[in-house]
Amino acid sequence: MIADPDGYHLAFGGIDGSRAHCSIDPHIQAAFLWVRDLNRAVERYAKLMGLEVRAEDRFDHLHVFHLNNGAELILDSNGMEDVPIPERGPVLFQLGTYNIEKAAKEAEEIGFEIVYGIQRLPRVSFFNIRDEDGNIVMVCQRHAGVAS
Numbered sequence: 292m293i294a295d296p297d298g299y300h301l302a303f304g305g306i307d308g309s310r311a312h313c314s315i316d317p318h319i320q321a322a323f324l325w326v327r328d329l330n331r332a333v334e335r336y337a338k339l340m341g342l343e344v345r346a347e348d349r350f351d352h353l354h355v356f357h358l359n360n361g362a363e364l365i366l367d368s369n370g371m372e373d374v375p376i377p378e379r380g381p382v383l384f385q386l387g388t389y390n391i392e393k394a395a396k397e398a399e400e401i402g403f404e405i406v407y408g409i410q411r412l413p414r415v416s417f418f419n420i421r422d423e424d425g426n427i428v429m430v431c432q433r434h435a436g437v438a439s
Contacts, residue, residue: 321355321363322384324426329354329368335422336366338401340386377425384428391416391432398430 326332333354337344340356348355352369388394391409395418399405403420406427410417417431 319362319384321365323365323367324383324422324424325371325374326366326368326422326424326426327371327374328423329366332366332368332422332424335401335403336364339398339403340364371424376423380425380427382419382427382429385417386428386430388430388432391418391430394418394430394432 324332324336329352333344333349336342336356340358342356344354348357352367354366356364356366358364395405395409398418398420403422406419406421408418413434415431415433417429419427419429421427
Protein backbone atom coordinates (compact mmCIF):
# COMPACT_ATOMS: atom_id res chain seq x y z
CA MET A 292 0.00 0.00 0.00
CA ILE A 293 1.29 3.47 -0.84
CA ALA A 294 0.11 6.95 0.13
CA ASP A 295 -0.10 9.83 -2.33
CA PRO A 296 0.80 13.47 -1.37
CA ASP A 297 -2.84 14.17 -0.39
CA GLY A 298 -2.91 11.29 2.09
CA TYR A 299 -4.97 8.89 -0.03
CA HIS A 300 -3.85 5.29 0.21
CA LEU A 301 -3.61 3.04 -2.81
CA ALA A 302 -3.39 -0.74 -2.70
CA PHE A 303 -2.37 -2.88 -5.64
CA GLY A 304 -3.91 -6.31 -5.38
CA GLY A 305 -4.78 -7.17 -1.79
CA ILE A 306 -4.13 -4.95 1.21
CA ASP A 307 -0.71 -6.57 1.57
CA GLY A 308 0.11 -6.14 -2.15
CA SER A 309 -0.87 -9.70 -3.05
CA ARG A 310 -3.06 -10.57 -6.00
CA ALA A 311 -6.46 -10.34 -4.32
CA HIS A 312 -8.33 -12.14 -7.10
CA CYS A 313 -6.17 -15.28 -7.09
CA SER A 314 -4.40 -17.18 -4.33
CA ILE A 315 -2.46 -19.46 -6.69
CA ASP A 316 1.00 -18.33 -7.82
CA PRO A 317 1.47 -18.25 -11.62
CA HIS A 318 4.41 -20.63 -11.82
CA ILE A 319 4.80 -24.39 -11.97
CA GLN A 320 6.34 -25.61 -8.76
CA ALA A 321 6.62 -29.30 -9.68
CA ALA A 322 5.66 -31.86 -12.28
CA PHE A 323 4.75 -35.45 -11.38
CA LEU A 324 5.40 -38.50 -13.52
CA TRP A 325 3.82 -41.80 -12.56
CA VAL A 326 6.25 -44.66 -13.05
CA ARG A 327 6.16 -48.39 -12.41
CA ASP A 328 9.84 -49.09 -11.66
CA LEU A 329 11.10 -46.13 -9.63
CA ASN A 330 14.77 -47.13 -9.63
CA ARG A 331 14.91 -47.60 -13.40
CA ALA A 332 12.95 -44.38 -14.06
CA VAL A 333 15.20 -42.38 -11.74
CA GLU A 334 18.33 -43.61 -13.53
CA ARG A 335 16.84 -42.91 -16.97
CA TYR A 336 15.62 -39.37 -16.18
CA ALA A 337 18.86 -38.54 -14.36
CA LYS A 338 20.82 -39.52 -17.49
CA LEU A 339 18.44 -37.60 -19.75
CA MET A 340 18.89 -34.34 -17.81
CA GLY A 341 22.47 -34.86 -16.61
CA LEU A 342 21.44 -34.87 -12.94
CA GLU A 343 22.97 -36.61 -9.96
CA VAL A 344 20.90 -39.26 -8.19
CA ARG A 345 21.03 -38.43 -4.48
CA ALA A 346 19.75 -40.72 -1.70
CA GLU A 347 18.38 -37.71 0.23
CA ASP A 348 15.97 -37.02 -2.66
CA ARG A 349 14.22 -40.42 -2.23
CA PHE A 350 11.08 -40.56 -0.11
CA ASP A 351 9.71 -44.13 -0.13
CA HIS A 352 7.79 -44.31 -3.45
CA LEU A 353 8.85 -40.80 -4.56
CA HIS A 354 12.06 -39.40 -6.00
CA VAL A 355 12.47 -35.63 -6.31
CA PHE A 356 14.78 -34.05 -8.88
CA HIS A 357 15.57 -30.41 -8.04
CA LEU A 358 15.86 -28.58 -11.37
CA ASN A 359 18.01 -25.54 -12.15
CA ASN A 360 15.00 -23.21 -12.50
CA GLY A 361 13.73 -23.99 -8.98
CA ALA A 362 11.02 -26.41 -10.11
CA GLU A 363 10.99 -30.09 -9.20
CA LEU A 364 10.38 -33.22 -11.23
CA ILE A 365 8.82 -35.84 -8.97
CA LEU A 366 8.73 -39.48 -10.01
CA ASP A 367 5.98 -41.39 -8.17
CA SER A 368 5.54 -45.17 -8.20
CA ASN A 369 2.77 -45.40 -5.59
CA GLY A 370 0.06 -47.83 -6.72
CA MET A 371 1.25 -48.01 -10.34
CA GLU A 372 1.84 -51.78 -10.54
CA ASP A 373 -1.57 -52.62 -12.05
CA VAL A 374 -2.27 -49.42 -13.99
CA PRO A 375 -2.26 -50.05 -17.75
CA ILE A 376 0.34 -48.22 -19.84
CA PRO A 377 -1.45 -45.73 -22.11
CA GLU A 378 -0.81 -46.08 -25.84
CA ARG A 379 -1.31 -42.35 -26.42
CA GLY A 380 -1.34 -39.26 -24.27
CA PRO A 381 -0.56 -35.58 -24.09
CA VAL A 382 2.81 -33.94 -23.68
CA LEU A 383 3.23 -33.48 -19.92
CA PHE A 384 5.98 -30.84 -19.95
CA GLN A 385 8.86 -29.50 -22.02
CA LEU A 386 12.62 -29.68 -21.55
CA GLY A 387 15.03 -27.42 -23.40
CA THR A 388 18.13 -28.21 -25.45
CA TYR A 389 20.79 -26.28 -27.35
CA ASN A 390 21.29 -29.11 -29.90
CA ILE A 391 18.15 -30.90 -31.07
CA GLU A 392 19.94 -33.63 -33.05
CA LYS A 393 22.30 -34.50 -30.20
CA ALA A 394 19.40 -34.50 -27.70
CA ALA A 395 17.37 -36.89 -29.86
CA LYS A 396 20.31 -39.27 -30.20
CA GLU A 397 21.01 -39.20 -26.45
CA ALA A 398 17.35 -39.75 -25.52
CA GLU A 399 17.15 -42.75 -27.83
CA GLU A 400 20.42 -44.22 -26.49
CA ILE A 401 19.09 -43.90 -22.92
CA GLY A 402 15.99 -45.89 -23.88
CA PHE A 403 13.31 -43.32 -24.62
CA GLU A 404 11.10 -43.80 -27.67
CA ILE A 405 11.14 -40.86 -30.09
CA VAL A 406 7.56 -40.04 -31.09
CA TYR A 407 7.16 -38.63 -34.65
CA GLY A 408 10.80 -37.53 -35.03
CA ILE A 409 12.21 -34.00 -35.01
CA GLN A 410 9.80 -31.28 -36.14
CA ARG A 411 11.43 -28.11 -37.50
CA LEU A 412 9.58 -24.81 -37.41
CA PRO A 413 10.85 -21.24 -38.00
CA ARG A 414 11.16 -20.43 -34.27
CA VAL A 415 11.74 -23.85 -32.71
CA SER A 416 12.63 -27.45 -33.40
CA PHE A 417 11.25 -30.16 -31.15
CA PHE A 418 10.57 -33.84 -30.69
CA ASN A 419 8.55 -35.84 -28.19
CA ILE A 420 9.83 -38.80 -26.22
CA ARG A 421 7.85 -41.51 -24.47
CA ASP A 422 9.19 -43.47 -21.50
CA GLU A 423 8.34 -47.09 -20.75
CA ASP A 424 5.40 -45.92 -18.59
CA GLY A 425 3.78 -43.97 -21.43
CA ASN A 426 4.76 -40.51 -20.15
CA ILE A 427 5.38 -38.08 -23.03
CA VAL A 428 7.86 -35.22 -22.70
CA MET A 429 8.74 -32.61 -25.34
CA VAL A 430 12.35 -31.61 -25.96
CA CYS A 431 12.59 -28.21 -27.64
CA GLN A 432 15.33 -26.01 -29.11
CA ARG A 433 14.58 -22.33 -29.63
CA HIS A 434 16.37 -20.92 -32.67
CA ALA A 435 18.81 -18.09 -32.01
CA GLY A 436 18.09 -14.75 -33.65
CA VAL A 437 14.36 -15.36 -34.08
CA ALA A 438 12.22 -12.74 -32.35
CA SER A 439 9.48 -14.03 -30.08
